[in-house]
Amino acid sequence: MSEPSRDARGVNLDPWLSHYADRASGLSASEVRALFAVASRPEVVSLAGGMPYVSALPRELVTGALDRVMRDQGPTALQYGSGQGVPALREQILGIMALEGISGSVDDIVVTTGSQQALDLVTKLFIDPGDVILAEAPSYVGAIGVFRSYQASVVHITMDEFGLVPEALEAAITSCHASGKRIKFLYTIPNFHNPGGVTLSADRRPLILEICRRHNVLVLEDNPYGLLSFDEPVPPALRALDDEGVIYLGSFSKTFAPGFRVGWVLAPHAIREKLVLAAEAAILCPSAFSQLAIHEYLNEADWMGQIASFRDVYRERRDTMIRALEDHLPELTWNVPNGGFYVWAGLPPGLDSKAMLPRAVTELVAYTPGTAFFADGTGQSNMRLSFCYPTPENIQLGIRRLATVIHGERDLLDTFAGTGPLQASPSSPNVTAPPPDLN
Amino acid sequence: MSEPSRDARGVNLDPWLSHYADRASGLSASEVRALFAVASRPEVVSLAGGMPYVSALPRELVTGALDRVMRDQGPTALQYGSGQGVPALREQILGIMALEGISGSVDDIVVTTGSQQALDLVTKLFIDPGDVILAEAPSYVGAIGVFRSYQASVVHITMDEFGLVPEALEAAITSCHASGKRIKFLYTIPNFHNPGGVTLSADRRPLILEICRRHNVLVLEDNPYGLLSFDEPVPPALRALDDEGVIYLGSFSKTFAPGFRVGWVLAPHAIREKLVLAAEAAILCPSAFSQLAIHEYLNEADWMGQIASFRDVYRERRDTMIRALEDHLPELTWNVPNGGFYVWAGLPPGLDSKAMLPRAVTELVAYTPGTAFFADGTGQSNMRLSFCYPTPENIQLGIRRLATVIHGERDLLDTFAGTGPLQASPSSPNVTAPPPDLN
Numbered sequence: 001m002s003e004p005s006r007d008a009r010g011v012n013l014d015p016w017l018s019h020y021a022d023r024a025s026g027l028s029a030s031e032v033r034a035l036f037a038v039a040s041r042p043e044v045v046s047l048a049g050g051m052p053y054v055s056a057l058p059r060e061l062v063t064g065a066l067d068r069v070m071r072d073q074g075p076t077a078l079q080y081g082s083g084q085g086v087p088a089l090r091e092q093i094l095g096i097m098a099l100e101g102i103s104g105s106v107d108d109i110v111v112t113t114g115s116q117q118a119l120d121l122v123t124k125l126f127i128d129p130g131d132v133i134l135a136e137a138p139s140y141v142g143a144i145g146v147f148r149s150y151q152a153s154v155v156h157i158t159m160d161e162f163g164l165v166p167e168a169l170e171a172a173i174t175s176c177h178a179s180g181k182r183i184k185f186l187y188t189i190p191n192f193h194n195p196g197g198v199t200l201s202a203d204r205r206p207l208i209l210e211i212c213r214r215h216n217v218l219v220l221e222d223n224p225y226g227l228l229s230f231d232e233p234v235p236p237a238l239r240a241l242d243d244e245g246v247i248y249l250g251s252f253s254k255t256f257a258p259g260f261r262v263g264w265v266l267a268p269h270a271i272r273e274k275l276v277l278a279a280e281a282a283i284l285c286p287s288a289f290s291q292l293a294i295h296e297y298l299n300e301a302d303w304m305g306q307i308a309s310f311r312d313v314y315r316e317r318r319d320t321m322i323r324a325l326e327d328h329l330p331e332l333t334w335n336v337p338n339g340g341f342y343v344w345a346g347l348p349p350g351l352d353s354k355a356m357l358p359r360a361v362t363e364l365v366a367y368t369p370g371t372a373f374f375a376d377g378t379g380q381s382n383m384r385l386s387f388c389y390p391t392p393e394n395i396q397l398g399i400r401r402l403a404t405v406i407h408g409e410r411d412l413l414d415t416f417a418g419t420g421p422l423q424a425s426p427s428s429p430n431v432t433a434p435p436p437d438l439n
Numbered sequence: 440m441s442e443p444s445r446d447a448r449g450v451n452l453d454p455w456l457s458h459y460a461d462r463a464s465g466l467s468a469s470e471v472r473a474l475f476a477v478a479s480r481p482e483v484v485s486l487a488g489g490m491p492y493v494s495a496l497p498r499e500l501v502t503g504a505l506d507r508v509m510r511d512q513g514p515t516a517l518q519y520g521s522g523q524g525v526p527a528l529r530e531q532i533l534g535i536m537a538l539e540g541i542s543g544s545v546d547d548i549v550v551t552t553g554s555q556q557a558l559d560l561v562t563k564l565f566i567d568p569g570d571v572i573l574a575e576a577p578s579y580v581g582a583i584g585v586f587r588s589y590q591a592s593v594v595h596i597t598m599d600e601f602g603l604v605p606e607a608l609e610a611a612i613t614s615c616h617a618s619g620k621r622i623k624f625l626y627t628i629p630n631f632h633n634p635g636g637v638t639l640s641a642d643r644r645p646l647i648l649e650i651c652r653r654h655n656v657l658v659l660e661d662n663p664y665g666l667l668s669f670d671e672p673v674p675p676a677l678r679a680l681d682d683e684g685v686i687y688l689g690s691f692s693k694t695f696a697p698g699f700r701v702g703w704v705l706a707p708h709a710i711r712e713k714l715v716l717a718a719e720a721a722i723l724c725p726s727a728f729s730q731l732a733i734h735e736y737l738n739e740a741d742w743m744g745q746i747a748s749f750r751d752v753y754r755e756r757r758d759t760m761i762r763a764l765e766d767h768l769p770e771l772t773w774n775v776p777n778g779g780f781y782v783w784a785g786l787p788p789g790l791d792s793k794a795m796l797p798r799a800v801t802e803l804v805a806y807t808p809g810t811a812f813f814a815d816g817t818g819q820s821n822m823r824l825s826f827c828y829p830t831p832e833n834i835q836l837g838i839r840r841l842a843t844v845i846h847g848e849r850d851l852l853d854t855f856a857g858t859g860p861l862q863a864s865p866s867s868p869n870v871t872a873p874p875p876d877l878n
Contacts, residue, residue, distance in 0.1 A: 014709035015683060016657055019623055021567045021589075027716040054517040062517065063509045070502045078493040078501065078696035113552050113700075113722045120721045124588075128460045142723060149563075149720040150460075184458055218455055244454060257517035261552075261726040270453035277466040281588040282559045282721070283552045284581060287729060288698040 022129070026148040045398035048366040050194065050341055051389045054257050056313050057306065062257070065296035073292055081288035083280035085111025085264070089295045093264050097250065100226055101240030108272045110279055111286045115224060115251040115263030119146050121278045122220060122247055122265065126184045127152045132176050134186040136164055138344070138373030138382070140194045140222065143187055147375070153181070154375035161335065163200030164188060166207040173215045185218040185247075191234045192225040192340025195373050195384035199338060202235035209242045224251040224263075225340035227307050230315040234339070244268050252294055254341075255307050260290035314341065317387040317395055324399035329406060334385075341388035344370075346381055347406070350413045353383040356405060365401035461568070465587040484837035487805040489633065489780055490828045493696050495752050496745065501696070504735035512731055520727035522719040524550025524703070528734045532703050536689065539665055540679030547711045549718055550725045554663060554690040554702030558585050560717045561659060561686060561704070565623045566591045571615050573625040575603055577783070577812030577821070579633045579661065582626055586814070592620070593814035600774065602639030603627060605646040612654045624657040624686075630673045631664040631779025634812050634823035638777060641674035648681045663690040663702075664779035666746050669754040673778070683707050691733055693780075694746050699729035753780065756826040756834055763838035768845060773824075780827035783809075785820055786845070789852045792822040795844060804840035 069077050084090075090106040097104065112118040119142070127133070129151035135143065137156030147154050155176060158168040169186070176183050188208070190200035200208070212219050221238045239248035251263035267275055279286075297303065321343055322336055333346035347353060353369035360366060368386070370379030385402075387395055508516050523529075529545040536543065551557040558581070566572070568590035574582065576595030586593050594615060597607040608625070615622050627647070629639035639647070651658050660677045678687040690702035706714055718725075736742065760782055761775055772785035786792060792808035799805060807825070809818030824841075826834055 014707075016707070016710060019565055019657060020713070021563070021565055021570075023567075024564050024713060027564075027713055027720065029716060049519075051519055055514050057517065059509060059513050062513070063506070066505050066509065067502070070498060070505065074498050074501070075494050076698075078496065078698040080488075080490055080692075080697045113726075116723045117721060124460070125463055125466075126458055126460055128462075131460075142720075146720045149717065218458060253519075258519045259515075259517040259727040261722065261724075261729075268453075268455070271455060274459070274463060274466055277468060278588065281466065281581075281585045282556060283700065284555045285700075287552075287700040287726060289732075290700075290726060290729065293728075 023149060023151050026151055028148075044361065044364050044366055045390055045394045045401065046366045047385045047387070047390065047395070047398050047402070048368045049389060050386055052254050052258060052341075053310070053313055053389055054259070056310060057257060061297065061301045061306070062293075064300065065293050068296045068300070069289065069292045077289040077292045079288060081285045081291070083285045084276045085109065085286055086288065086291040086295060089262075089291045089298075090264075092295060092298045093250065093266075096227075097237070097239075097248070097266065100223070100234065101236035102248065102266070103240075104243065104266050105269075108266055108269055110265050110267070110272060110275050111291060112263045112265060112279065113283060113286055114253060114258065114261045115222065115249040115265070116142055116146070117261075117279075117282070118249045118263055118265035118275075119143055119220075119222070120149075121275050121282065122185075122267075123147055123150045123152065125271070125274055125278055126218070128182075130182075132181045132183045134169065134172060134176075134183060134217070135375075136188060136193065136196065138195055138370060138379055139187065139375075140189060141368070141372040143222070144373070144375050147187075152184075155183075156374060156376070157186075159193070159196055159198060161198055162204055163190060163193070163198050164204065164208060166204055166211060169208060170211050173211070173217060177215070183215070183217050185220045186212055187220045187222065188238070189222045189225075190238060191223055192228065192337055192342070194225070194340070195342050195368070195370075196344045197335045197337035197340065197342045198344075199234060205235060205238055206241060209238060209245065213242070213245055219246045220249070221246050222249045224249075224254050227255050228311055228314060228341075229339035230311060230318060231338050239266065247271060255310065256294060256297065256303070260287070260293060262286065262290050262294055311339075314339075314388060317390070317392055318343075320392040320395045321385060321387040321399065324396050328399055328403035331410075332406075341386050343385040343387065345383050345385055347383065348410065349381075351406065351409050352380040354380050356409055359408070360402065360405045363401045363405050365398045365405065367402065462588060462590050465590055467587075483800065483803050483805050484829055484833045484840065485805045486824045486826070486829065486834070486837050486841070487807045488828060489825055491693050491697060491780075492749070492752055492828055493698070495749060496696060500736065500740045500745070501732075503739065504732050507735045507739070508728065508731045516728040516731045518727060520724045520730070522724045523715045524548065524725055525727065525730040525734060528701075528730045528737075529703075531734060531737045532689065532705075535666075536676070536678075536687070536705065539662070539673065540675035541687065541705070542679075543682065543705050544708075547705055547708055549704050549706070549711060549714050550730060551702045551704060551718065552722060552725055553692060553697065553700045554661065554688040554704070555581055555585070556718075556721070557688045557702055557704040557714075558582055558659075558661070560714050560721065561624075561706075562586055562589045562591065564710070564713055564717055565657070567621075569621075571620045571622045573608065573611060573615075573622060573656070574814075575627060575632065575635065577634050577809060577818055578626065578814075579628060580807070580811040582661070583812070583814050586626075591623075594622075595813060595815070596625075598632070598635050598637060600637055601643055602629060602632070602637050603643065603647060605643055605650060608647060609650050612650070612656060616654070622654070622656050624659045625651055626659045626661065627677070628661045628664075629677060630662055631667065631776055631781070633664070633779070634781050634807070634809075635783050636774045636776035636779060636781045638673060644674060644677055645680060648677060648684065652681070652684055658685045659688070660685050661688045663688075663693050666694050667750055667753060667780075668778040669750060669757060670777050678705065686710060694749065695733060695736065695742070699726070699732060701725065701729050701733055750778075753778075753827060756829070756831055757782075759831040759834045760824060760826040760838065763835050767838050767842035770849075771845075780825050782824045782826065784822050784824055786822065787849065788820075790845065790848050791819040793819050795848055798847070799841065799844045802840045802844050804837045804844065806841065
C-alpha cells in the first residue's frame, strides 16, 4: 500500500525527515563504528577496538555460574526485576568498589546495561542543549557520542603524563563562566585513560576535586579499567575522596565479560533516585539473568585470581606493543600505560591518521584515528593502538604492517617536500589543533 | 572531605538541584513502580503487574539453549557485538513477524534491550519538548513514562470495543493542527491492548493508516501480545499494510521470557539507520549472550508449541477472572479480552481506584489504578486487573478480596448518601474526565 521512496538514482529518500527532533542532528556514525566492521575480517590485525580478551576467561567458570542460576533461581532470572538492579549483586559491587577506597550504600547503586547506559542516563538527567561538559583531551569516543546525542557542548581539557592538568581545568571553568556558559559536569577517566593510557596522579586528585567543588561542578568518574593495573594499584578513586560531588561509573565488561552488558553507577542519593526513574523509563529494568549470572560468578569463582590472570595477559601485550614500536616505529611518540588497554601514539609532522586509515586497512592493519576522541574533530596527528585483543604475535605483525604504512606515507611526504604540505584526502579536514602531549 | 547535606530534620537536601536538565521534571515514580514492591510480598495476591508466567516455560529448554551457546559460541556470546543486533536472530525475528503478515528486511531490524528501549530510542529520535504524541485512552504506563521523560505532550484518543476510534483520531489530529501543535506520531497497541484488553478490528486498520498517511503522522505500532490470542489469530499488523509509515515494535518478553531483555524494532530504512546510532550512543550494543540464548532457543525448541501452551495457561486464567467477576463483582463493568494479559474494569459511580488502593493492599490484593494509564492523571473510575501471573486459585481469591474492598467502599458511600459526594483522599485529585467505554 505504500509508495516506494527512492529517487531516480535509487537513493532512499526519507519521507520523515521533517519529523526528527533537533537532537537527531547529533547522531552520527563514529570512526569506531565503521572500524568494528573492518576489525571483524579475520585477515586484518585490529589494533582498533576495545574488546577484552574474553577467551582468557575459563569457560567452565561461566558455564557453572549459568547452571547454578537456572537450577537455583530460574523463574527469578527469567522474569522482570527491580529497575535499580538485583540487591545481592549491588552488595558485591560495594565490595569491588571498596578495593579502590570507596565506601557507600547498596541503596545508592543502580545497575545499568553496561556503564554506557549509565553515561546515557546521567547525560539525559543533566544536559539541556548547549550545556557544557568538560572532558579530557582526548576523551572516550562513546562518551562523546552520547554527549552529542543530547546536544551538549564538550570542552576539552589538556592532559599530560600525570593526567588532567588542574591549572587547565581551572582556566577552562573560568573561561566558560566568563562567556556565560553553564557547566554541568566534568567527565573524567582517572585510571589508564581511554584513549590516553595515562593515570591521574594521587596528588592531583584532591586538587581536581577542590577546583570542581569551588566552582560547583559535578564530577562524573568513569573507571572501567581501574583493577587492570600492571604494576602498582591505582590511587584511591575520586569518589573515595568525595561522596557528594562525584558520580562513579563501574563495569564488569573489562574484568569479567561485556557480553552480559552489566555496569553500574554509584551516585549521591538524590541523583540516584532520579537515575532509577530514568532507567525505568529507558528499559524498565536491567536483565535479571545477566545480573544473576555475574552474581553467581562472583560468588563461586576466584574472580580476583581471574583478574590477576587478565593483568598478566594484558601486561605481556603492552610490553610486546611497546617493544614493537621501539623496533619498528621509533619516529612515533607514545606513552607506556601502567594498565588498561591502550597506547596513544603521536605521528611525525605532516601525517594524518584519519586520511591514512584506508591505506592501513589495505595493508591489513587497523587502528582508531585520534579524531574519534575529540568532539571538535581534531586529533589527526594521533592514533589509539589497542593491545587488549590481538595475541602478542599479531601485535608484532600489526605494528610491522603499520610501520610499512607510515614509512610509505613518509616517503610520499619526502617526495613532495618543498612543494608545500601534503594534502589530506578530501574527506579529511586539516589538522587545526596541536595534539596533547602524552609521551 | 565532603560536607553532609542534611537539614536539621535529617532530610536529604540535593546540592545539585539547580543542575538538572529541564526534562528531569518529567521523571516521576509511576503507580506501577510502587506496586512492584507491594506485589513482591507473598501474602498479597497481585492483579497489578504485567509479569508473564515464566514458570510455564520448561526449564530444560532454557538450560539446553544456554549450554549450546557456551559450547558453540562462548567467546562471541561473552564479547561486545553489533549495535544493531545478531544477524541470525534478526533472521528469526523476520520469521516471527511473518506470522502477522509482515514482510521486511533483516537490515531494517534493530534488536533492543526489551521493546521498552525501542520506545525510548524512537521517542529520543523524534520528540522535541512540546511535540504531540497521540495515544489510546488509556495507554501503556511505560510508554507514558518515556514520553514524559522527553517532554512530549500526550493527547489521548478514545477507544471502544473495536479499538481506537477512527473518527476520534481524525478529530484529534485536526484539533492539534488547528492549535498549531506538531504531531510526531500515533502510539498504538492494536492487539490485546495494555491496559484496555481490546483488539483493533480488521476493518479499522486501513482506516487508521489512511488517516495517518493523509495527515503525515507516523505510526508507532507496539505488539508484544499479538501471538497470545485465545480464540482466533489477530488481524494483519498495521506494518503488514504499510511499510513506509509504520515503526513496529516486538518483544520476546511475553512469548519467551523478559529476564533476557530482548525486543526489537522494525523501521523504515532511513529511520532504522538513525535508531542504530541512537542505540549505540545509549548502550553500545545489546547483550550478545541474551541474543544468542534466544537464537538457540528458537533454533532447537518447539517455540510455537510453547506459545500454544502459554495461550492455554492465559486463556484459563482469563476465564477464571471473568467468572469470578461475574460471581463476586457484577456491579463492575469489564471487557472480555481475546488474548493478552489484562481486563480493564470500570467501578460503580463514586468510587476512586487510586484512593481505594491502600485499603485493597490491607485486604491483601493489588491492582493497577486507572490513573497510571492516562498522561493527564484521570482514570480514577477504572482499574487494570492482570490475569497473567497469579494461579487460577489466586485469581479467585484476589477477586473475592477485591469484592470485599469494593463492597466496603460502597457501604461507606451509601452511609454518606445525601451528604454530598464521597471525598477522595487528599492525595488523589477528583475525577476530571469520564473513563473510556470499554465494556
